Amino acid sequence: MIVINQVQIFRKQKKMTQEVLANRVGVSRKTIVSLEKGNYTPSLLLALQIAEVLETDIHTIFYLEKE
Amino acid sequence: MKKIIFEQTGNIILILLATLAMIQTVLTATVREDPIFFSFEFGIFWFLFLGWLIVFGIARFWYGKKKNNEGYSTKKGEFSAQDEREELISKKASLITFKMLIPLWIILLAISFGLNLFLGLFFSDIKIFQTMIIGILGGSLIICYLTYLIAWVTLDSKD
Numbered sequence: 001m002i003v004i005n006q007v008q009i010f011r012k013q014k015k016m017t018q019e020v021l022a023n024r025v026g027v028s029r030k031t032i033v034s035l036e037k038g039n040y041t042p043s044l045l046l047a048l049q050i051a052e053v054l055e056t057d058i059h060t061i062f063y064l065e066k067e
Numbered sequence: 068m069k070k071i072i073f074e075q076t077g078n079i080i081l082i083l084l085a086t087l088a089m090i091q092t093v094l095t096a097t098v099r100e101d102p103i104f105f106s107f108e109f110g111i112f113w114f115l116f117l118g119w120l121i122v123f124g125i126a127r128f129w130y131g132k133k134k135n136n137e138g139y140s141t142k143k144g145e146f147s148a149q150d151e152r153e154e155l156i157s158k159k160a161s162l163i164t165f166k167m168l169i170p171l172w173i174i175l176l177a178i179s180f181g182l183n184l185f186l187g188l189f190f191s192d193i194k195i196f197q198t199m200i201i202g203i204l205g206g207s208l209i210i211c212y213l214t215y216l217i218a219w220v221t222l223d224s225k226d
Contacts (some may be wrong), residue, residue: 027150028137034152034205041150 004065008036010054026048068223070139070147073130075216077123078145079209084119088112093197113221128213152226160218167214168207174202 011021016033025046027029034040042062051058087118088110119189131141138149148154182196 027136027152031150031152032221037226040152046151058108 001061001064002038002067003041003046005035005038005062007032007050007054008062010056010061011036016054021050021053022043068137068220070130070137071216071219073139074127074145074147074204075212077119078127078212080119081116081123082205082208082212084112084116085213086201086209089118089201089205093201094194145212145219153223156219156222156226159222160215163218164211164215168211169208171210173209179203 007021011018013049018029018036022029022032026049031040031042035042047058047062051061054061091110092107095110097104097106099105125140127144130136130139133139136154138147140147148157150170161168179200211222
C-alpha cells in the first residue's frame with residue numbers, strides 16, 4: 001500500500017504557491033515539493049495541518065492505494 | 068543542505084588540524100627517564116587549530132542567530148532540522164554513518180592489533196607508530212563526518 005496525495009491539485013485550486021503553503025504549515029518549500037512528487041509521506045500531524053490549510057478533509061487529499 | 072555542509076566542513080577542518088597538531092607534538096616530543104625530562108614543540112598546527120576553533124565558533128554562533136538559516140541550531144549542529152523531513156534525513160544519515168563506522172573500527176582494531184603484535188618488525192622508531200595511531204583515530208573521525216555529510220546531501224537531493 002502506498003499513500004497517494006492530491007496536495008498539488010488542491011493547492012493550485014486555492015491559488016497558493018508552494019512557498020505560502022510551506023510557511024502556513026511550518027515546513028520548508030522543499031518538503032512540499034517532495035511531498036507533491038510523492039517522494040515523501042508526511043506525518044499524520046503534517047497531513048492534518050495541510051488538510052486544514054487547504055480547507056478540505058484529510059481523506060480527500062491523502063488516501064491509500066495498492067502498489 | 069547549506070547548514071550541514073557548513074557544519075561538517077568546519078568539523079572536518081577542526082579534526083584535521085587537531086590531528087596534525089597532535090602528530091607534530093608527538094614527533095617533536097622528547098622524554099627522558101633519568102633524570103626525568105620532558106619537552107615538546109607547540110607547533111604551527113596548534114595555532115592554526117586554536118585560530119580555526121575561534122573562527123568556526125564565532126561563525127557557528129553567527130549562523131545560529133542569522134535569519135533564514137534553514138533551521139540551523141548552534142546546539143544541535145549537524146542534527147539541526149527545519150522540519151520533519153529533515154529530521155528523518157538526519158536519522159537516516161546517522162544510521163548510514165553508524166553502519167559504516169562499525170566495520171571500519173573493526174578493521175582498524177585488527178590493524179592496531181597487528182601493528183602492536185609485530186611492532187618491532189614494522190617500526191624501528193616508536194614515534195612512527197604513535198603518529199599512525201593518532202592518524203588512524205583522526206582519520207576515522209573525518210571519515211565519519213564525511214559519510215554523514217554525503218549521506219545527508221544525497222538523501223536530501225533524492226527527495
